[in-house]
Amino acid sequence: MSQPLRSSKFRVQFASKAALIRLVILLSILMILGVWLWLTSFSMPGQSYQESLPPLQPEEIALQNLLRQDIQKIAVEIGARNSSQYDRLNATKVFLETNLAQSGYQVHQQEYKIDNNTYYNLEVEKIGTEYPKEVVIIAAHYDSAFSSPGANDNGTGVAAVLELARIFANKSPKRTIRFVEFTNEEPPFFWTENMGSLVYAKQIDPQIKVVAMLSLETMGYFSDREGSQKYPFPLSLFYPNQGNFIAFIGNLNSGDLVRRSIASFRRHVQFPSEGASLPSWIPGISWSDHWAFWQQGYQGIMVTDTAPYRYFHYHTLDDTIDKINFDKLARVVSGLVKVISDLSE
Numbered sequence: 001m002s003q004p005l006r007s008s009k010f011r012v013q014f015a016s017k018a019a020l021i022r023l024v025i026l027l028s029i030l031m032i033l034g035v036w037l038w039l040t041s042f043s044m045p046g047q048s049y050q051e052s053l054p055p056l057q058p059e060e061i062a063l064q065n066l067l068r069q070d071i072q073k074i075a076v077e078i079g080a081r082n083s084s085q086y087d088r089l090n091a092t093k094v095f096l097e098t099n100l101a102q103s104g105y106q107v108h109q110q111e112y113k114i115d116n117n118t119y120y121n122l123e124v125e126k127i128g129t130e131y132p133k134e135v136v137i138i139a140a141h142y143d144s145a146f147s148s149p150g151a152n153d154n155g156t157g158v159a160a161v162l163e164l165a166r167i168f169a170n171k172s173p174k175r176t177i178r179f180v181e182f183t184n185e186e187p188p189f190f191w192t193e194n195m196g197s198l199v200y201a202k203q204i205d206p207q208i209k210v211v212a213m214l215s216l217e218t219m220g221y222f223s224d225r226e227g228s229q230k231y232p233f234p235l236s237l238f239y240p241n242q243g244n245f246i247a248f249i250g251n252l253n254s255g256d257l258v259r260r261s262i263a264s265f266r267r268h269v270q271f272p273s274e275g276a277s278l279p280s281w282i283p284g285i286s287w288s289d290h291w292a293f294w295q296q297g298y299q300g301i302m303v304t305d306t307a308p309y310r311y312f313h314y315h316t317l318d319d320t321i322d323k324i325n326f327d328k329l330a331r332v333v334s335g336l337v338k339v340i341s342d343l344s345e
Contacts, residue, residue, distance in 0.1 A: 042238050044275040045259055046266030048245060054270055056327065057334075063163060064330035068321075070099075070159035074142070075151035075321055082143040082186055086117055089183065092142050093120050096162060096181050100124050103166045110203070114194050119183045121200050126168055128176040128344070135176045136343045137213040138164055138336075141185030141196065141289055145315040152311060152319050154185070157216035160333045167337055173344035175211065182289055197289035201296045212257050212343045213300035215290040218307040218314070219246065219332060220324035230309045232283045235276070243310035245272035246332045250290070250301035251280040257299040264342040269335030271328070284309060303336065 056064065073095055074081075081088040100107050105124035112119055128134060140157030144150025158181060165179035182196035189195045197215075204210065222244050223229075229243035230236070248265070250258040255277030262275035280286045280294065287307065290300030308314040313323055 042276060045263040048266070048272050048274060049270045050272065051270070053328075053331070056330065060330045060334050063334060064326045066163050066166075067156075067159045067329055067333065068326050070162055071151055071155040071321055071324065074158060075144075075149045075155040075319075079149045080144050080147045081150070082145070083114070083117065083119075083184065083189070084146075089119075089143055092158075093122065093181075093183070096122055096142060096158070099162055100165060100179075103169045105165065105169065110200060112194075112199050114184075114189075119194075119196065121183055121196050122181040123178055123200075124165055125176055125178040126171065126173055128174050129172050130174040132176050133207060134209045134211050135178055136173075136211060136340060137178045137180060137293075138216065138340060139178075139180040139182055139197065139213065139289055140216040141182040143183055143186050143196075144319075145186040148315055148317060148319045149321075150319055151321040152220045152305075152324055153218040153307060153314055154216075155321075156218060156220035156324060156329055160216045160219060160329075160336070163333060164336060164340065168340070171341075173341070175344040177340060177344050185289055191291065195289075195292060197292035198295065201292045201298065204296070210293070210298045212261075213290055213293045213298055214261070214336075214340075215288045215300060215302045216336075217288040217302050217304045218311060219303065219305055220326070220329040221305050221311040221313075222325050222328045223310065228310060229306065231306075232309075235278075235282075239274055239276075243305070245274045246335075247304050247306050248273065248275040248301055249285060249304065250277050250299070251285060251294055252277055253294070254290075254299040254301050258301050260343065261301060261303075261339050264339045265335050268338035269331065271331045271335060303332075 074092055078088050078091050081092045097107050108123045110121040138161055140161045141154050142158045161179050184196040224242055224244050227241050229241050248258050248262045258275050258277045262273055265273050278285050288302045290302050293300035313319045
């Protein structure tokens with residue numbers, strides 16, 4: 001064989017070997033990224049409960065009845081409530097303020113104006129016995145979208161915050177717990193400077209350390225039917241297709257809070273649960289009041305039944321009280337008592 005041919009063959013072999021090395025390096029990087037993504041986004045402590053649900057305990061039955069009464073008032077007697085139904089929005093505010101005061105709290109109203117109308121965030125708190133400047137915030141929005149009665153979105157979250165506040169009224173947490181009912185989460189104020197939760201988050205005292213924010217959002221619809229749960233791509237590769245679980249969802253910065261919260265829930269509660277810490281650009285990840293806290297650099301998560309990815313009555317006239325599974329909602333809210341207790345220790 002001539003020297004040029006041998007040289008040409010050597011160059012081909014060298015190029016092939018270099019390409020193989022580059023391919024191995026690329027695959028190694030992708031594998032490392034995949035493991036990192038799994039550990040940071042999808043891997044959660046504990047296991048989701050998969051057995052038959054146990055009978056409700058007496059305190060859960062009582063909680064179930066209170067949640068039903070609250071949502072009956074908010075979504076049936078009052079109904080659609082937002083800037084277009086301003087009187088109804090204020091009627092909801094009065095109902096919540098009255099009930100929080102009756103639980104023994106001093107209710108703080110955060111007022112702000114839009115087009116000559118006044119809107120109100122409502123806040124009550126239990127001062128921490130050891131770390132009063134470290135705060136756990138439990139919140140929901142009390143307005144509904146368009147002409148929807150908003151039984152699930154977000155009557156369930158609002159009622160949950162109200163009942164959780166009642167439960168903690170006689171407790172003595174080490175950290176301060178704030179229970180907040182936000183106005184103006186829905187359009188046209190969603191993701192704007194007039195969104196109630198953003199107004200609130202911007203005005204938090206810099207001396208306060210927000211250690212956790214839980215946004216309770218659309219929590220009451222569950223289904224065991226195969227295919228009842230949908231996801232934005234590619235989450236269906238990692239999560240079940242039955243919409244029978246409660247979800248704990250945060251951005252990447254809130255991953256630690258997601259894991260601490262779902263670990264507590266799974267320790268204490270016999271109910272299916274899933275968790276995710278994901279990039280905020282994935283559709284749905286930032287669709288509630290926790291988004292406002294992310295804008296201020298706080299860790300915040302959403303506790304939800306996943307709303308439009310499961311609940312087809314989302315933002316419609318059919319979001320009515322008969323769609324809510326009060327048995328399961330009571331189990332979730334009862335479980336959140338344990339989560340909040342752990343976060344406030």
